[in-house]
Amino acid sequence: MANAAVADSAQADALRHALVEELVTAGSIASLEVAAAFRTVPRHLFAPEVPLQEAYANDIVRTKRDEHGVTISSVSAPWLQAVMLEQAQIGPGMRCLEIGSGGYNAALMAELVGPDGEVTTVDIDADVTDRARRFLDTAGYGHVNVVLADAEHGVPQHAPFDRIIVTVGVFDVPPAWWTQLAEGGRIVVPLRVRGLSRSLALVRDGDHLVSVGHEMAGFVAVQGVGARAERLVTLHGEEVGLRFDDDQPVEAEGLREALRLPRVQAWSGVTFGGMEPFDGLFLWLATSLDRFCLLSRARTDAARGLVDPASPIATPTLLSRDGFAYVAFREVDPQTQTYEFGVYAHGVDAEGLAATLIEQIRLWDHEHRRGAAAKFTIYPASVPVARVPGVRVVPKRHTTVTISWP
Known part of the structure; x- marks a missing residue:
């Protein structure tokens, strides 16, 4: 029994140190102090319901x-x-x-x-x-x-x-x-x-x-007084939906009808590597588009046959009264794992929506992709915030959030 405990402790130590090395290599840990904390705290004691290997998985x-x-x-x-x-x-x-x-x-x-x-x-x-x-x-x-x-x-x-x-x-x-x-x-x-x-x-x-x-970052949602759920508008049963974080009016039937129309596609010429993050593009589109929401779909072949967004969980989407366009990508070079950003659009105004979204993708690539990150500023709701061109103003319950780009 004692030998088993010693073996488990040694394995936990080895797994913990391996995890730290992985985090340092990935850039998640940048300081000696944070590395030392991760080397010291026995994570498996806070996750006793899973095996040691899972407790120290990233x-x-x-x-x-x-x-x-x-x-x-x-x-x-x-x-x-x-x-x-x-x-x-x-x-x-x-x-x-x-x-x-x-x-x-x-x-x-x-x-x-x-x-x-x-x-x-x-x-x-x-x-x-x-x-x-x-x-x-x-x-x-x-x-x-x-x-x-x-x-x-x-x-x-x-x-x-x-x-x-x-x-x-x-x-x-x-x-x-x-x-x-x-x-x-x-x-x-x-x-x-x-x-x-x-x-x-x-x-x-x-x-x-x-x-x-x-x-x-993504976390489970807060509970209690501060909780606020997103609004979901379904377009095809539970397979395709639009997620809204604000109170903008939505003509749901018009959007459902748009999904039934042939899909228009357009490609931007903007490429990225398979392991390159593009969350900056998503944030730019959330900043630059007035009628903005997120498209999500079920992880099924049937849902993918209807819509094929860049992310099945949450993809930036531009809306009109009876149409929508969203970000997609396609592989252009399998050997180098290079992909190209594009747009799929539905509705009677699909071509115009696609062109608008393509323009914003190209603008991000040209002006912001390799530049400084966006700046968030948070004001108490009681403080007046002027609406300035190029700055997205997002009112909330207690505060007003602005997003600006250098």
């Missing part, structure tokens, strides 16, 4: 599902946790808040703040906080504060915080997070803007927050 571990089988709590993928910790730039002695518990990420934060710092983790689900408390204690992090509460209101009894890291997907940044942020503090939050989620590193600048960096 993937999420699902820990709770709702009655429909949808994941509502998980141990996040290590690469994303590493990226967000790098964004946060946590240092020794800091007071930190994690919104969305699981235990493992709070333990990593505890390693970064050291014995003179303090980490608080909060979640609305008692099952989640009970689990986090139990695993933190087992792993030797009993000093981490675990709070059961709706994080919409922050955790005032442990504020102010030098760093706030949000590990659930949110639609807005509530006022409590602003007021509980210490002077010179930083918030890292996966914010949903026009349906797209980006992990924003935000610092205060007068009466607003500004991004100092952002990364593509």
